[in-house]
Amino acid sequence: MAVLYRKYRPQTFADVLSQKPIVQTLKSQVKSGGFAHAYLFTGSRGVGKTSVARILAKAVNCLNPKDGDACGKCGVCKQIENGQFLDLAEIDAASNTGVENIRELIEHVKFSPTSGKYKVFIIDEVHMLSKGAFNALLKTLEEPPKHAIFILATTEINKVPPTIISRTQRFDFKAYSPADLLPLLEKICAAENFKITAEVLGLIAQNADGSARDALSLLDKVMTLGESPNLEETEALLGITDIAVCENLLELIVLGKANKLPDFFTGLAEKGTDYTILNRDFLEYLRKVLVFKVTNGAQVFNLAENHKAKVKELADKLLLNDSIYIIRLFLKSYKDLSSSPAPEIPMLLAALEAAIKKGSLSSAPTVKPQTFVAGDLVPEPVTQKPQPQIQESIVIEEAGEAMTLPEVRIVWPKVIEKIKAINSPLGSLLRNGELLDVLGYKIILGVKFLFNKQNLEHPKNFSLICATFEEVAGKKMTVSAQVFKDEKPQVDTSLALSEALKVFGGELID
Ligand SMILES: [Zn+2]
Numbered sequence: 001m002a003v004l005y006r007k008y009r010p011q012t013f014a015d016v017l018s019q020k021p022i023v024q025t026l027k028s029q030v031k032s033g034g035f036a037h038a039y040l041f042t043g044s045r046g047v048g049k050t051s052v053a054r055i056l057a058k059a060v061n062c063l064n065p066k067d068g069d070a071c072g073k074c075g076v077c078k079q080i081e082n083g084q085f086l087d088l089a090e091i092d093a094a095s096n097t098g099v100e101n102i103r104e105l106i107e108h109v110k111f112s113p114t115s116g117k118y119k120v121f122i123i124d125e126v127h128m129l130s131k132g133a134f135n136a137l138l139k140t141l142e143e144p145p146k147h148a149i150f151i152l153a154t155t156e157i158n159k160v161p162p163t164i165i166s167r168t169q170r171f172d173f174k175a176y177s178p179a180d181l182l183p184l185l186e187k188i189c190a191a192e193n194f195k196i197t198a199e200v201l202g203l204i205a206q207n208a209d210g211s212a213r214d215a216l217s218l219l220d221k222v223m224t225l226g227e228s229p230n231l232e233e234t235e236a237l238l239g240i241t242d243i244a245v246c247e248n249l250l251e252l253i254v255l256g257k258a259n260k261l262p263d264f265f266t267g268l269a270e271k272g273t274d275y276t277i278l279n280r281d282f283l284e285y286l287r288k289v290l291v292f293k294v295t296n297g298a299q300v301f302n303l304a305e306n307h308k309a310k311v312k313e314l315a316d317k318l319l320l321n322d323s324i325y326i327i328r329l330f331l332k333s334y335k336d337l338s339s340s341p342a343p344e345i346p347m348l349l350a351a352l353e354a355a356i357k358k359g360s361l362s363s364a365p366t367v368k369p370q371t372f373v374a375g376d377l378v379p380e381p382v383t384q385k386p387q388p389q390i391q392e393s394i395v396i397e398e399a400g401e402a403m404t405l406p407e408v409r410i411v412w413p414k415v416i417e418k419i420k421a422i423n424s425p426l427g428s429l430l431r432n433g434e435l436l437d438v439l440g441y442k443i444i445l446g447v448k449f450l451f452n453k454q455n456l457e458h459p460k461n462f463s464l465i466c467a468t469f470e471e472v473a474g475k476k477m478t479v480s481a482q483v484f485k486d487e488k489p490q491v492d493t494s495l496a497l498s499e500a501l502k503v504f505g506g507e508l509i510d
Contacts, residue, residue: 005216008188010051011081013059013069017212018180019048022171026052027068030059036169037144040126042157043173046211050090052173053122053151054080057088060149061116076116087116094125099132106140109148119148126152127159134161141167175210178202184212185219195228203231206284207240241278246285247310249351253326254317256359258352265348275343279334282347286330289315290323319401326354403475405438411473418468426461436482443469443479453481 010016013023029035039056041049058070058080070077079085091105105121113119123129129137141164144150152168154160182205189196204222208215218238222229225237235242245268252260268278291299292315315323333346340346412435420427433456434446447453455461456479465479 004188004192004220005213008184008191008216010048010055011058011070011077012072013052013055016048016052016055017184018176019052019173022052022173025171026056026059029068030056030065031068035060035149037146037148038141038150038168039152040157040160040165040168040170041151041153041173042160042170043155044175044210045155046208046213046215047173047175048212049153049173050122050124053120053153054088056151057085057118057120057122057149060118060120061085061087085116087113087119088122089120090122090124092124093128093133097128097130097133099130099136102129102133102136106136109140109145113147117147120151121148122151122153124153125155126164127154127156134164138163138167176208176212176215177210178205178208181205181208181212181215185215188216188219192223194223196222197228197231199231200229200234203234203238203240207238239274239277241273241281243285243307245273245278246282247307247314249282250285250289250314250326253351253354253358254314256355258355258359261348261351261355265344265351269344275347276334276337279330279337279347283327283330283334286323286327289318290320290327293318293320293323321401321404321407322358325357325404329354402441403438403473403477405435408438408443408473408477409435411469414472415465415469418472419464422468423461423464426455426464429455430465433481438477441477443477445479445481446484447481448483450483453483456481 013027016023026035035056039053041053043049055070058072058077059065059068061076061080062070063074063076064071072081076085080088089105089108091101096102109119109121111119123137138161141150150168152160152164157165182201185201185204189201200222204215204218208218221237222234225233229237232242234240249264252264288311292311297312297315318326329350330347333350336346337343416427416430419430429447429452430445432448433452435443436446437444445456447456456465462479466476469479470476
């Protein structure tokens, strides 16, 4: 395994994929001789920590360094590449956790280098060291001999004691994006003379978890399929969810077909679906749809044309808020998977919730009948206010998607603050009101008295609120007030409930 990873491992700073700021800093340190004697490289697996550590060991010892980089050709560079250089010690802390391992290493630190200029000690997975081992290491890191360089690498920086971190120069390696990995994959396929489509390469890059090592070991596997593997056989080989499953699931949600979901999931269970993989891949699919929506389709994915068209079709049927809401539901189901007694429950629940919400939204009238409540008993026929209504009709034509109540809640304090600066009494009035609901493009604000309501809906104030809201939120919405005294107006939940009952075949008990 990982044949390609070993074969194409970067040998000089120039070969390192991305991580530019780190490489630049290390090169200039080597060039000026101003390098540290203890480094800490942190980042997830497969992002180049150990490779860069070895290159640094080469660069400081290279017989023929160029511009702070190792030549990759001299005796020292070759010895390091082949693991024969006596002044480089690599320890895997995961299997050498004890204090005696570190003591043994520290014994070696005292002696001058055998053949190179510097003795370099690479301690991989340093967070695995025992407390005693950390303490022993700490003493050496406080005063390392001039000829020694320590490079500690870890995937779990939070498990490294602060006393160690503070004695090192820390570099945070970033995970690779699929866009970072693609050129590497292309280069290697060209060097290996292996024919492969951009689509399959994209699939590999996206499933590499930000790791170059994973990307290349996936490519190793795909190469076993022979020349020009197609997307379907690659998905099957790598255990990646068939994209059609994600498409069908989102389609059921988008169409609000909650009653079809239990059968859909039963079908998946019969096929032996791994829900951890399915949930992960469905989230990735939802991300694509969301990005497509946000960028108006500007973002191009490594998908076949028919799948791209499907992303567009589904994105068009979803409001931005819906997409965000659905992603949140499936993030939660992903988290709940580990504690669920049956693996299909969290995803089924998330899908039902999303489909019911979508179904109830699309079947609900744009303007719900107004509720009014005991107290001042002010019915609020929308038609009585010609000016707001005219404005509202303009709004709906131009606005695109309406905002949801939670989104309005986020921007609302800022709106009040701005209004207060222009019209202080109106600002106070808004502050004393309570955000109750959002109906279509209308924000419903609860106020205590009838004169509050009249004041708020005075054309001048109404315009100021709408204009300020648009300025802050970048969305055109209108505001309407409802008077309440003791009891707050209730938001209608019966619709979603009756949908849920249909699915589960229950009935409503008073
Ligand atoms: Zn060299």
